[in-house]
Amino acid sequence: MAKIVQCVPNFSEGRDKDIIEKIVEEVRKVEGTKLLDYAPDKDHNRCVVTFIGDPSAVKEAAFNLCKKASELIDMSKHSGEHPRMGATDVIPLIPISEVTMDECIDMSKELGEKIGNELGISVFLYEKSASATHRSNLAKVRKGQYEGMNEKMKEEMWKPDFGPIELNTKSGVTAVGARMPLVAFNVNLDTNDLKIANKIARGIRGSSGGLKYCKAIGIEIKERDIVQVSMNMVDYTKTPLFRVFDLIEREANRYGVNVIGSEIIGLLPTAALINCADYYLKLEDFSDEQLLEKRIYE
DSSP, X not given: OOOEEEXXXXXXXSSOHHHHHHHHHHHHTSTTEEEEEEEEEXXXXXXXXXXXXXXXXXXXXXXXXXXXXXXXXXXXXXXXXXXXXXXXXXXXXXXXXXXXXXXXXXXXXXXXXXXXXXXXOEEEEEETTOSSGGGSSHHHHHTTHHHHHHHHTTSXXXXXSBSXXXXXXXXXXXXXXXXXXXXXXXXXXXXOOHHHHHHHHHHHBGGGTSBTTEEEEEEEXXXXXXXXXXXXXXXXXXXXXXXXXXXXXXXXXXXXXXXXXXXXXXXXXXXXXXXXXXXXXXXXXXXXXXXXXXXXXX
């Protein structure tokens, strides 16, 4: 089998289709990569891009994407519901086939150094690549967001791993790291009361004593006049989607609110949905060998 790395960069632009297409085009230009998906979100004002390829091609494409985003996105004029700190907000590298986590960690360090040196953008290493334990959690790295990052980086414990100590006003800050496959999962509520979404998010996220591998915030979806609990499930094998969905539903009912739908942002492993089917359908002796698509493509 070939060496395959997945890369899922998040960009702080979800509204201007022209800018989004120009950024995404950088993946298509690099031989050895395959663009799998890109998902712009107007409310979050953010776009999640997913591509795969051999390690060297992925590293080249990720740098080119970051460079193009730095040319086209001005963070001093950016606003959106999702927490953010840079034009290229985060670049995760995920081992898929014949690639170890350690190799992805090395890739992230090489990529981060190149971004810092050649683009003049401050870079934090996070997750498995973190240079200190307090930097492993992306939410802690991003705390303060773009507006507070200049002061934050003056603190000794928050000096960037690569690039300038002073904020690049136009491009902000980028996090680069190696991690497990992440599932971006949102649950929508039939209310426009953001306080309720925030209370539910606080109750379910690991940092507040909830589900260990769940990160959650409350967000307004103004276009639909509703709110949502927006989550990153950082290890779906240990905190499955059905568990967090059930908990949100129960918490929502406490406030007289109903769940009206959920959504997956970007791509996810098949196993994450099979877990849900297994749980809700109470399947007995089910095996992934029963999946039609798996048998077709073997």
